[in-house]
Structures are given as C-alpha cells and as structure tokens.
Amino acid sequence: MDRGNRGRALRALCLGLALACAGAPTAWAGDPPATPRDVAALDRVVDGAMANWDLPGIALGVIEDGEVTYARAAGETVAGSGDPVTRATLFKIASNSKAMTASVLARLVADGRMDWDDPVVRHLPQFRVHDPWVTREMQVRDLLIHNSGLPEGAGDLMLWPEPNRFQRSDIIAGLAHLKPERSFRSGYAYDNLLYVVAGEVAAAAGGDSYEALVRREVFAPLGLDGCRVGEWRRDEAGSVAQPHRRTDQGPVAIRTDGDVVPAITSAAAGGIRCSLDDMLAWALNWLAPTAAQLDWLPEAQRQAMWTAHTPLPVSARSREWDDTHVRAYGYGWRLADVDGEWTVSHTGTLSGMYSVLMLLPDRRSGFVMMTHGEGSAARTAVTAAMLKYFTRPGEGPGLDFYADVLAHEARAPGASRVPDTSSRVPVDPTAWDARLGVYRDPWFGRVSLCTAADEVRFQSEMSPRMAGRMMDVDGRALVEWDDDGVDLEAWMDFHEDGAAPLRMSMAKVDPDGDFSSDYEDLDFVRVGDCD
Structure with a gap:
C-alpha cells in the first residue's frame, strides 16, 4: 500500500x-x-x-x-x-485566523443554529452590497470563498493600518459603497471585509461576540491555551513576538x-495570535x-x-x-x-x-x-x-x-516598478489654495488637506495614522506618511468637472504593492473648507 x-x-x-x-x-x-x-x-x-x-x-x-x-x-x-x-511565544497568525473563523461557523452549522446556504441578511438584516440582487442572494458560504465580485482587498483601508476608528458596523455600512469589478460568483479576488462580516454572522447566530465564540468554540475545546483574541494583557500572555522591519x-x-x-475590528479576518x-x-x-x-x-x-x-x-x-x-x-x-x-x-x-x-x-x-x-x-x-x-x-x-x-x-531588471521619487519637495501651500479643504469618500469617510506650519497636510479622520505632508514629484502630488508603519506611499490626483465639486483620487506609488492599500477604490469629493 x-x-x-x-x-x-x-x-x-x-x-x-x-x-x-x-x-x-x-x-x-x-x-x-x-x-x-x-x-x-x-x-x-x-x-x-x-x-x-x-x-x-x-x-x-x-x-x-x-x-x-x-x-x-x-x-x-x-x-x-x-x-x-x-515554542510558547505568541505570533500574529494573520490570515491563518480565517480557518478558525470558518470553524466557528461550521460548529454553528453542525449545531443547527444556521446553514451554509442561509442568506446573510437572515442573520444581519442591515447587510448591503452595491447590487441589491447580490445583497439578497449572498449566502453565508459566499462570505468565506472570495467570490463576491469586489476588487482584491477592497475596503481594507477600513482595517489597516491599526489602530483606527472603524467599527464592524462601519464596515457593514461601507460595503454598500464598494463597487464590484466583476459579477457575483464569477471569479476569485481575495477579500478580508467579508470575513469580518462572517464573524458578525457568527455572533448573531451564536448569541455572543465573535471573540467570545472563538474562545469558547475553538480555543477551549482544542486546548489552544496560548491563543489570544480580543483584548488581553501582555503580562498574562507570557512571551509575545513583536513585528520588525x-x-x-x-x-x-x-x-x-x-x-x-x-x-481589533479585523479579528475575524486576521486578528488571532497563537x-x-x-x-x-x-x-x-x-x-x-x-x-x-x-x-x-x-x-x-x-x-x-x-x-x-x-x-x-x-x-x-x-x-x-x-x-x-x-x-x-x-x-x-x-x-x-x-x-x-x-x-x-x-x-x-x-x-x-x-x-x-x-x-x-x-x-x-x-x-x-x-x-x-x-x-x-x-x-x-x-x-x-x-x-x-x-x-x-x-x-x-x-x-x-x-x-x-x-x-x-x-x-532582475524590471523586477521593481517603483518609480524614482527622489526629486520630491514639499508642495507650495500658496499654489494649493483651490485644492485645500475637507474631502469625503462614501466608505472611508472624511480627510482634510489643510495647511499647518507652512506645509500642506493630509489627515484621515477615521484612520488617524494616515497622516502626512504633501510632496511634489515632477508635477505630481504624493503623500509622504509620517508613520513608516503605513506601508505604501500614495499618489494623489485631482479632477475638475465644470461647476461640480472638486474630486480627488489616490493610487499606490508602488503599482505592485500590497492590495490592502486599496487607494484605488477611493473616490473623494470636496465637501467643505479647512477649519
């Protein structure tokens, strides 16, 4: 044999x-x-x-x-x-958390509290995506298998960088404004937000928070005594590895x-440590x-x-x-x-x-x-x-x-497509009068482009670590983040359409950068002046 x-x-x-x-x-x-x-x-x-x-x-x-x-x-x-x-040191297992989230749902299915083919709205009536038909037809299983039609990593800026002010209710509300790039169930594109939704489905069906369910349904019965999710004290956990660059x-x-x-909001998608x-x-x-x-x-x-x-x-x-x-x-x-x-x-x-x-x-x-x-x-x-x-x-x-x-x-030549931005200089605030103001994206929320200490500063309201000064690179605007933990720098482009409010879009400076920096999904509209 x-x-x-x-x-x-x-x-x-x-x-x-x-x-x-x-x-x-x-x-x-x-x-x-x-x-x-x-x-x-x-x-x-x-x-x-x-x-x-x-x-x-x-x-x-x-x-x-x-x-x-x-x-x-x-x-x-x-x-x-x-x-x-x-062997007892805790590491962030990141998306290896997804199988644990799926296991919680599988336990609930086995217990008869839900089914894989239940419509998501049966458990979360407030759930909405861009297309009303998809909203009605999306099943619990669809939350786990990356077939929603959304772009890869869509909406991940609501999860990372951490910490931020987005709650799980914000993510469920924001999904309705994320535009698909293909039809529902027609192909694969990796998704994190819908795992957060899956965690909330589990909470609704299981009658407890996602974190409590993972501890009760996975950690305790399998003897995963070191694993942590939700809030915990570092001194009680023992050895904890810290991220490095x-x-x-x-x-x-x-x-x-x-x-x-x-x-953290992203626990069901990637927030467990073991x-x-x-x-x-x-x-x-x-x-x-x-x-x-x-x-x-x-x-x-x-x-x-x-x-x-x-x-x-x-x-x-x-x-x-x-x-x-x-x-x-x-x-x-x-x-x-x-x-x-x-x-x-x-x-x-x-x-x-x-x-x-x-x-x-x-x-x-x-x-x-x-x-x-x-x-x-x-x-x-x-x-x-x-x-x-x-x-x-x-x-x-x-x-x-x-x-x-x-x-x-x-x-190898061409292995990196990151452009040379070494010519960057701070933008001239006096030349940006028409661009300054408060902008809003329907799922990411408000950001400001305002002057401070003779600089033009970008500041996100919901994701405070996304803050930096505006730079000019041969005529194109770039956001230089204050925090090097914000992984990818971003281009910023402005779009005028007659009397319509000024619009602003963003894109990764590194076109091959991690998809979770989904600047390309943002569509800002100017909604007010700087305070």
Whole structure:
C-alpha cells in the first residue's frame, strides 16, 4: 500500500472505529517531539532562513504521520533584547485566523443554529452590497470563498493600518459603497471585509461576540491555551513576538504592544495570535483527530471546509516548483495538488509578521512556520523547501536553492516598478489654495488637506495614522506618511468637472504593492473648507 492510500485507510479506520480511537493521544501536549526523519535538514531550514533574511526570530514545527516530530524556535522576541523566542511565544497568525473563523461557523452549522446556504441578511438584516440582487442572494458560504465580485482587498483601508476608528458596523455600512469589478460568483479576488462580516454572522447566530465564540468554540475545546483574541494583557500572555522591519543596521521592532493589547475590528479576518505549540495542536486536530475532536467537529463539516468552492489561478512558479495543476479555496483554506499530493494550507501576512500552515492530509503530515521579521521571501522559500522534505525527501531542492532563485528574481531588471521619487519637495501651500479643504469618500469617510506650519497636510479622520505632508514629484502630488508603519506611499490626483465639486483620487506609488492599500477604490469629493 502506498503512503497516500495508507493515510486514507488510517483516517477511514479511525472514523469507522471511533470507539477504538477514543483513547488515542493527541500526540502533542507540549511533550518532547518524536524524532523527525531528517533533523539535520530541518535545522538547515531554520538556520538558513534566519541567516538569509536576517530574521529576528522564527518558529518551525513539523508533524509526520500524526506525530509532532520537530518543534524549534530561534531568535528573540525583540531584536537585541535577549528575550528568546520559544515554542510558547505568541505570533500574529494573520490570515491563518480565517480557518478558525470558518470553524466557528461550521460548529454553528453542525449545531443547527444556521446553514451554509442561509442568506446573510437572515442573520444581519442591515447587510448591503452595491447590487441589491447580490445583497439578497449572498449566502453565508459566499462570505468565506472570495467570490463576491469586489476588487482584491477592497475596503481594507477600513482595517489597516491599526489602530483606527472603524467599527464592524462601519464596515457593514461601507460595503454598500464598494463597487464590484466583476459579477457575483464569477471569479476569485481575495477579500478580508467579508470575513469580518462572517464573524458578525457568527455572533448573531451564536448569541455572543465573535471573540467570545472563538474562545469558547475553538480555543477551549482544542486546548489552544496560548491563543489570544480580543483584548488581553501582555503580562498574562507570557512571551509575545513583536513585528520588525529590516534596516541597514538589522531588524528593528515596530508598533510594539503596550501593556494591554486592544481588541481589533479585523479579528475575524486576521486578528488571532497563537504559539507554535498552539498551531501544532490546531494542525493535529485536522491531520489526526481524536474521537473527541471528531465530536467537536464532525466529518461532514470537515469535508465542507475542505471542499473546493472557488477556483484559484495557478502561477508559473507553482507549476514549475510544485507541478501544481489545480488550486481552489474552501472555507478558510486553500486547496492544491503538489507533486501529485493533496495539500490544504493558508498563509498569514501582516506588516512585520508572516506565517504558513501546510497540511498533507493523506500523509497525516504537515508543518507550520511563523516569523516576526520582513519574511515574505523567507516564507516562500521555507514553504517550498519543506514541501520537498515530504514529497521528494533527500533529493528535492533545499532552502538555499530557493533563496538563490528569489534573490536572482529580485535583482532582475524590471523586477521593481517603483518609480524614482527622489526629486520630491514639499508642495507650495500658496499654489494649493483651490485644492485645500475637507474631502469625503462614501466608505472611508472624511480627510482634510489643510495647511499647518507652512506645509500642506493630509489627515484621515477615521484612520488617524494616515497622516502626512504633501510632496511634489515632477508635477505630481504624493503623500509622504509620517508613520513608516503605513506601508505604501500614495499618489494623489485631482479632477475638475465644470461647476461640480472638486474630486480627488489616490493610487499606490508602488503599482505592485500590497492590495490592502486599496487607494484605488477611493473616490473623494470636496465637501467643505479647512477649519
């Protein structure tokens, strides 16, 4: 029997013989891991990622045939602090939160409190999108599978940068003003706002806040004791990794937590923090569930979450590196074939925080990696190398190979389309009299363009960290943010239409920048003078 069939047979055996499996251990309760097939190869991944990308810290855990075989943490929670990253250190898992949100909904479906095909308006009567027909027809399942027709990352400026003043009610109200780029259910475009809506659907059906439901329905029954959501005290959580950015002097911590970590609007889309031990326990629940865990979420709902609902594009890199033919999105999970094997996975990305959880269900195997540095390339290379650890052991390319490929791509001519803005100078306030004033976008709210200390300043009312001075770059206006945690600078353009009020639009200076800086979806109209 080949390994894939053996994995399926073992899963079927456990499902069919629940009593026999009832006493099966979880294989992970903070105990020392079993011996991996190739500990030296795994150590090379950790050490190579730290060295190649100058990461402040990393955590890597591996599951092989239903047992944790490797769990290693390296580096510091804050670079230079001497405080070590451990298996219990909390990381922002970002969009790996989505599968936990989907699990809350699956639990409610299993309990008969809602159905996947319920109209969203049945649970949230105030819910509206741009098209009245889509408003009526959008089902709970549609909130999770990125098929709404909205542009990629539409409305994410209501979530990030944090903290801001947008509430979940603002997001539900703002959705009605976000214009689709394609018809409903006709294609894939990654979405965060509708996961926030999904969290509110869960709250309405479950009779408690989203945060309380996650703690009660996911953390407590699965023993994810370190995971945090909502407001929590940092001293009670223990070790907490802080996000970093890369500088010429090495990684530097940014936007560090205070004594009390506040609740955030985006929790259902990407606001959960967990440790390596927690994420391994979470993964084992999917790869080698005990009878108690199958009672927590029955097989029918597990299959629903891992059913392909929306096709995803297959990149040239996926075809070349992984021989991938099909990719799709389930409920909070990405599904794909890799080297002829089925994988279930997700990534998480927040500024200064990166994670990946990769499951190979037919092997009852997988891995999780988390870092709190600028680790996009590190995550890509680690994921590729770790997949080969399973699918081509001893013969597949290692981390150094993928690191070299990514470095070569980054240096290639045309790899970056960021224009040269070094000629920037502050705009002349006297030349901006006609442009000064208060502007309003129907979903983002009010911003001001007003003079202060001989500068023209941009200030958002609802997202206070979006503040900066206006610069001129060869005749085009650019917003230079005060806070380097606002990831992408923005162009600003003005549009006159006779007697109509002056309009203003924005666009990313880096056209390939993260889609969550969705300046292009803004449509400001001047509504008043500066105070």
